[in-house]
Amino acid sequence: MDKFKRMPKHIGVIPDGNRRWAVGQGLPKKDGYNHGIDPGLDLYEACLKLGVEEMTFYGFTMDNVKRPSLQTKAFQKACVDSVNELKKRDADLMVIGNTDSKVFPKELLPYAMKRTRFGEGKMKVNFLVNYGWNWDLNYALNSEKTIESGNLINHIASKDISRMDMVLRWGGRRRLSGFLPIQSIYSDIYVIDEFWPDYKDQHLFGALEWYQKTDVTLGG
Amino acid sequence: MDKFKRMPKHIGVIPDGNRRWAVGQGLPKKDGYNHGIDPGLDLYEACLKLGVEEMTFYGFTMDNVKRPSLQTKAFQKACVDSVNELKKRDADLMVIGNTDSKVFPKELLPYAMKRTRFGEGKMKVNFLVNYGWNWDLNYALNSEKTIESGNLINHIASKDISRMDMVLRWGGRRRLSGFLPIQSIYSDIYVIDEFWPDYKDQHLFGALEWYQKTDVTLGG
Numbered sequence: 001m002d003k004f005k006r007m008p009k010h011i012g013v014i015p016d017g018n019r020r021w022a023v024g025q026g027l028p029k030k031d032g033y034n035h036g037i038d039p040g041l042d043l044y045e046a047c048l049k050l051g052v053e054e055m056t057f058y059g060f061t062m063d064n065v066k067r068p069s070l071q072t073k074a075f076q077k078a079c080v081d082s083v084n085e086l087k088k089r090d091a092d093l094m095v096i097g098n099t100d101s102k103v104f105p106k107e108l109l110p111y112a113m114k115r116t117r118f119g120e121g122k123m124k125v126n127f128l129v130n131y132g133w134n135w136d137l138n139y140a141l142n143s144e145k146t147i148e149s150g151n152l153i154n155h156i157a158s159k160d161i162s163r164m165d166m167v168l169r170w171g172g173r174r175r176l177s178g179f180l181p182i183q184s185i186y187s188d189i190y191v192i193d194e195f196w197p198d199y200k201d202q203h204l205f206g207a208l209e210w211y212q213k214t215d216v217t218l219g220g
Numbered sequence: 221m222d223k224f225k226r227m228p229k230h231i232g233v234i235p236d237g238n239r240r241w242a243v244g245q246g247l248p249k250k251d252g253y254n255h256g257i258d259p260g261l262d263l264y265e266a267c268l269k270l271g272v273e274e275m276t277f278y279g280f281t282m283d284n285v286k287r288p289s290l291q292t293k294a295f296q297k298a299c300v301d302s303v304n305e306l307k308k309r310d311a312d313l314m315v316i317g318n319t320d321s322k323v324f325p326k327e328l329l330p331y332a333m334k335r336t337r338f339g340e341g342k343m344k345v346n347f348l349v350n351y352g353w354n355w356d357l358n359y360a361l362n363s364e365k366t367i368e369s370g371n372l373i374n375h376i377a378s379k380d381i382s383r384m385d386m387v388l389r390w391g392g393r394r395r396l397s398g399f400l401p402i403q404s405i406y407s408d409i410y411v412i413d414e415f416w417p418d419y420k421d422q423h424l425f426g427a428l429e430w431y432q433k434t435d436v437t438l439g440g
Contacts, residue, residue: 063439133405134373137357141370150361152372153354174409178439181401185353189394189409219283219398 004208008165010054011047012187014179015040017171017195019071024195030071032197033078039199040082044089044125046201050208054124056161057082058179062132065103072103079129080107086127090119096158097130104130115160126161133178153182163187165216168207170196186218224428228385230274231267232407234399235260237391237415239291244415250291252417253298259419260302264309264345266421270428274344276381277302278399282352285323292323299349300327306347310339316378317350324350335380346381353398373402383407385436388427390416406438 018032025031040057047055059079065072084107086093095111097104108129110116115124139157140146146155153159158180164187167179172193176184190207194200238252245251260277267275279299285292304327306313315331317324328349330336335344359377360366366375373379378400384407387399392413396404410427414420 061439066440134371137373138371141367141372147361147367151354151358152361153357173434175407176396176405176409177437178405181405185396185398185401187395189396214393217397219281220286 004050004212006212007051007208008188008211009052010056010162010164010166010183011052012056012058012164012167012179012184013040013043014058014167014169014171014177015196016169016173016177018075018197020171021195021197028070030068030074032195033071033074034081035197037078037082037085039196041085041089042199042201043204044086044091044123046204048090048123052123054126054162056126056128056164056180056183058177059097059127059129059131061128061178062098062101062103062130062135063178065130076103076105079127080105083108083111083127086125087118090122091125092117092121092123093125093127094160095127095129096136096161097128098132098135098157099130101130113157124162126158128158128180131158131178133181137181156182158183166190166207166211168192168204170194170199170203186216188214224270224432226432227271227428228408228431229272230276230382230384230386230403231272232276232278232384232387232399232404233260233263234278234387234389234391234397235416235419236389236393236397238295238417240391241415241417248290250288250294252415253291253294254301255417257298257302257305259416261305261309262419262421263424264306264311264343266424268310268343272343274346274382276346276348276384276400276403278397279317279347279349279351281348281398282318282321282323282350282355283398285350296323296325299347300325303328303331303347306345307338310342311345312337312341312343313345313347314380315347315349316356316381317348318352318355319350321350333377344382346378348378348400351378351398353401357401376402378403386410386427386431388412388424390414390419390423406436408434 022032242252
């Protein structure tokens with residue numbers, strides 16, 4: 001893997017296309033989510049090997065839970081199952097999302113808004129669960145320090161998630177869909193047309209090959 | 221143009237690649253900006269014909285002014301010249317940026333933070349000049365209403381700029397670089413590899429052809 005001389009420290013992941021994949025397989029839409037767990041673990045393992053220091057997975061949003069109840073239950077379960085699998089690995093885990101709602105899975109409450117180290121805690125892994133971009137930003141208004149400092153960035157709900165160097169989106173859509181608006185400000189965005197359940201390590205390698213050729217200006 | 225049945229109402233424009241274009245022409249980097257004025261007018265005319273209701277141009281940022289002084293002067297002048305040209309057309313113009321600084325061109329002060337209708341004012345045209353994403357968001361903290369409402373979105377500096385349906389970026393880079401973080405939350409992002417001074421209407425048409433095939437979910 002020596003060819004990846006320039007590595008992103010933090011990779012964001014938008015695992016889109018689960019429902020479209022299920023439809024293509026002749027399955028009910030809700031069945032797609034369960035097929036999105038193993039790809040996440042494969043991607044985590046591949047990134048860990050390559051030395052990625054932090055990953056953030058876009059689990060589900062406060063908008064997503066307006067979907068049919070069977071789908072909502074399916075992606076809630078997929079998030080819980082994914083976290084349970086990560087607990088068996090070396091992840092320094094943090095779940096970020098609005099816990100002040102029934103749709104936030106109670107199994108994930110112990111990991112919300114703080115880091116928990118599993119195994120050797122080799123990589124920071126952030127999981128967005130019942131996340132909302134406006135919830136994230138408006139969270140800063142709860143802190144007196146926001147007003148005192150005149151700077152809300154340090155007080156948003158996701159303040160402990162660092163800037164993302166690269167965002168990978170599966171499923172072909174070329175947009176961020178509310179994924180961490182502050183941390184994605186300078187991110188390079190790479191879109192993979194295949195649906196998330198069809199994840200292959202080659203997708204990651206393709207993204208990294210492309211990343212070698214971009215430069216980082218941070219808006220300068 | 222009947223083939224564009226689904227039109228974005230609001231198009232954002234990141235006119236990148238001026239300096240790389242100049243280098244490719246054997247010119248000093250600063251000379252690229254002057255070649256970015258006509259492309260903007262051509263794009264404005266093409267969008268007006270197609271019924272686009274609002275456009276936002278990413279002029280320059282508070283980060284950009286850290287560049288060498290000759291470059292800074294060149295892109296400041298290009299913004300002033302662009303606005304002067306738009307004034308001869310049917311634009312409902314608004315300049316958004318931090319006016320509280322010497323680098324904000326004084327010629328544009330009359331158009332800052334409010335709309336001015338030129339000609340028949342057929343299209344809303346927003347120009348970001350000495351803009352900063354963190355300045356934009358933190359601006360909301362100046363309003364008591366932000367704290368009262370618990371919602372900063374309605375009080376940011378760019379609050380009178382609507383959600384962008386599509387963002388077009390020239391120059392090949394696949395990132396937003398701080399371009400209106402709130403209004404770009406759900407935007408479809410289309411990247412054109414050519415540099416901005418090489419703008420052709422065909423770039424716009426290609427983007428619109430692609431846009432026909434995307435769906436709009438607004439995070440749902």
